[in-house]
Amino acid sequence: MTRTPKFQKTVFENGLTLVTERLTEFRSLSLGVWVKTGTRHESPKTAGVSHFLEHMLFKGTEKRSALQIAKEIDQVGGEFNAFTAREHTCFHLLLLDRDYNLGLDILVDILMNSTFKPDEFERERRVILQEISMVEESPEELAYDIYFEKIYGSHGLGKPILGTEKSVKKMARKDLIEFFHEHYRPDQLVISVAGDVSHETIKKKLKPLARQKWPGRNQSSRAQDKRLSKSPQVQSGAWWVNRPTEQVHLIWGVEGPRFASSDRFATFLLNVYLGGGMSSSLFQEIREKNGLAYTVYSSLSPFIDSGVFSIYAATQLEQVPLCLRLVEECIQKVKNKGLSKADLRMIQDNLKGTILLSSDCVESRMSSIAKNEIFLERYVSVKEVCREIERVTIADVQRVAGQLFENSRRSIFALGPKPSLKIAKKFGI
Numbered sequence: 001m002t003r004t005p006k007f008q009k010t011v012f013e014n015g016l017t018l019v020t021e022r023l024t025e026f027r028s029l030s031l032g033v034w035v036k037t038g039t040r041h042e043s044p045k046t047a048g049v050s051h052f053l054e055h056m057l058f059k060g061t062e063k064r065s066a067l068q069i070a071k072e073i074d075q076v077g078g079e080f081n082a083f084t085a086r087e088h089t090c091f092h093l094l095l096l097d098r099d100y101n102l103g104l105d106i107l108v109d110i111l112m113n114s115t116f117k118p119d120e121f122e123r124e125r126r127v128i129l130q131e132i133s134m135v136e137e138s139p140e141e142l143a144y145d146i147y148f149e150k151i152y153g154s155h156g157l158g159k160p161i162l163g164t165e166k167s168v169k170k171m172a173r174k175d176l177i178e179f180f181h182e183h184y185r186p187d188q189l190v191i192s193v194a195g196d197v198s199h200e201t202i203k204k205k206l207k208p209l210a211r212q213k214w215p216g217r218n219q220s221s222r223a224q225d226k227r228l229s230k231s232p233q234v235q236s237g238a239w240w241v242n243r244p245t246e247q248v249h250l251i252w253g254v255e256g257p258r259f260a261s262s263d264r265f266a267t268f269l270l271n272v273y274l275g276g277g278m279s280s281s282l283f284q285e286i287r288e289k290n291g292l293a294y295t296v297y298s299s300l301s302p303f304i305d306s307g308v309f310s311i312y313a314a315t316q317l318e319q320v321p322l323c324l325r326l327v328e329e330c331i332q333k334v335k336n337k338g339l340s341k342a343d344l345r346m347i348q349d350n351l352k353g354t355i356l357l358s359s360d361c362v363e364s365r366m367s368s369i370a371k372n373e374i375f376l377e378r379y380v381s382v383k384e385v386c387r388e389i390e391r392v393t394i395a396d397v398q399r400v401a402g403q404l405f406e407n408s409r410r411s412i413f414a415l416g417p418k419p420s421l422k423i424a425k426k427f428g429i
Contacts (some may be wrong), residue, residue, distance in 0.1 A: 007369065007379045008199035012210040015187025019369045019379070020199045023362060029195030030366035031103045032092040033111065036190070036374060037183040039086045040156030040231075040303075045170075048163015049179045051084040052128060052171060057091060058082070059120040061113040066120065069106060076102060084161050087303055088374060094363055097196045104205045107191075111184065112208060121173045129169070132162050140295075140314065143249040143415040146241055147310070151234045151253065151411050157303060185217045186210075192370035194362045231306035238428035240414045247314045248416030252327050254409050256300055256307035257400075259375040265388045266396040267300060267309065267404070272347040273339065273397070274298045274330060275311055279346075281330045282311060290326065292319050304375065309404055317417050321426040324412070331405050338398035352386045 006022040038050050058080070059066045073080045078095040091110070093103040135141050145160045152158025163171075186209065193202050203210075234255035257267050275282040275298025286296045296313040315323045339347075358364040359382045372380045412428065419427060 005365070005381070006199075007381070009373070009379070010199070010203055012186070012206075014210065014213065015185070016206075016209055017190045017373060018193075018199075018202060018206060019190060019373050020193040020197075020202055021365050021369050022196060022198065023194060023365065024196050026195050026362050027096055028362050029095050029097040029100055029103070029197060030092060030193070030362040031095070031100070031107060032090055032192040032366050032370055033107050034190040034192060034370045034374060035089040035184055036087070036188045038084060038088050038156075039159050039161050040229075041183060042156055042159065042179075044154075044167075046175055046179055047159055047167035048128070048161075049171065049176055050089055051162050052124070052168070052176055053180055053184075054082045054084045054089055054091070055124045055128060056116055056121065056176065057110045057114055059124060060115055060117060061109045062115060063113065064106075064109060069110075072102060072106065078103070080106070086157050086161065090367075090370070092363065092366065100193075100195075100197045100201070101205065104202065108206070108208050111189075112214070114180075116173060116177055116180075118173060121176070125168060125171065128162065129165060132165055132168065135160075135162065139243065139245045139247070139249045139415055140312070142243075143251055143312075143413065144310075146239075146415065147251045147253065147411075147413040148308075150237070150239050150413060151308065153232060153235065155229065155232050157231050157306065181216045186214060190370050190373050192366045192373070194365035194369065231303065234306065234308060234409075234411060236409050236411050238410075238412045240416075240419060240424065240427060240429050242418045243415050245416050248317050248320050248414050250313045250315065250320065250323060251310055251413045252324065253308055253310035253411045253413075254404050254406075256309035256404065257302060258305055258307050259302040259371075260304075261302070261307070263396075263400050263403075264302065266392045266400040268351060269344075269347050269389065269392055270334070270397050270400055270404075271298050271300050271309070272350050273334065273343065276347070277350065281334070282313075282327065285326045285330055286313060286315075286323060290322070292316075292323050292326070302375075317419065317423065320414065320419070320423055324427070331401070335398070335401040335405050338401075339394050341394070344392075344394050344397065348389050348392070351389055355382060355385055355389075 008020050010018045042049055058069060076095060076099045078093060078099065080093050082091040095103045149158045191206065257263050274280055275296065282296050282298060286292050293313045293315045298311045301308040311327055313323055369379060372378060
């Protein structure tokens with residue numbers, strides 16, 4: 001039996017957007033509040049405030065304590081979580097469809113009635129400082145934080161999502177509340193729902209959010225638009241940061257396509273071919289054939305007006321030059337020779353399979369329809385995505401590889417023990 005999800009969208013008078021995809025064969029339901037605010041919207045003074053707010057919206061409202069919120073979700077076997085990214089923040093619930101009323105009531109409550117109590121604020125400050133310390137002990141995560149700072153400089157896209165120890169220690173409660181009132185406005189929110197609940201049912205439940213004005217919120221979107229400064233060109237160069245780690249954590253990157261780029265599907269396929277799995281070119285060359293790294297992969301980080309295509313590998317200090325040479329060889333091969341028909345078919349089937357498998361998860365569908373609304377301002381079905389993947393040709397992949405991998409545009413970063421002069425010279429520092 002073919003699944004035909006029903007998508008609907010409503011934009012309320014105050015700018016709040018509701019998107020739903022009805023999936024009648026599921027018992028589970030995913031609800032998400034997506035805020036078009038992230039690290040790139042922060043000032044140096046408020047670095048890390050988006051992530052701080054993510055934590056604080058779990059910490060109590062006028063009618064629920066933090067414990068009550070947790071208990072109400074646990075009682076029905078649900079899950080409530082959140083994450084902060086460079087351009088958005090998301091709060092998401094997974095429940096049985098019968099419990100949609102509870103889920104929506106909690107989401108409305110935290111958006112309209114959170115209290116940000118001083119004692120909870122100070123307690124959560126300590127938690128976030130511990131979280132920052134954990135990143136220092138995770139070389140892979142730390143390497144990416146520093147790498148983004150190197151390639152984007154002082155722009156918000158280059159700043160760590162958690163903020164810094166200094167900025168979090170200096171954060172004042174009033175700074176957090178001001179940021180909340182300025183950015184958590186209805187015209188900056190997308191409510192996304194996937195599961196077996198009707199669009200009209202959700203609309204009725206969202207009446208408190210759909211009213212014209214929200215108390216204390218800045219009603220103008222101009223302030224938000226001004227803070228979305230154009231991203232700079234991704235910087236090329238070579239950087240080495242000394243750390244007493246057992247391995248060197250390498251990141252090789254170039255500027256990639258933005259989220260809405262017409263080349264995004266060709267780039268997704270290129271990513272699969274180079275470093276998207278155990279059969280990928282990089283995995284086979286660096287791990288299987290040469291045993292240089294346990295972990296090696298490529299990834300895409302698309303944004304509204306920029307993007308990064310990166311390759312990560314963790315290897316021994318003396319193997320850094322060889323590892324980088326093999327990365328370059330894999331890249332030059334696809335750039336100069338392209339793919340075979342068999343290669344293209346394999347990565348198309350791989351990517352479609354991944355997408356189809358994820359479409360069996362309501363959380364994945366909730367996330368997909370929200371991101372498409374935020375970045376593309378339209379609905380994109382799973383069928384449409386698979387059709388676009390099928391349309392990509394060998395020439396498309398080779399053309400995109402040629403555009404991405406221009407010799408002068410490399411940005412190479414290493415986090416690890418201090419290199420010898422010989423290795424430093426080969427690395428380019």
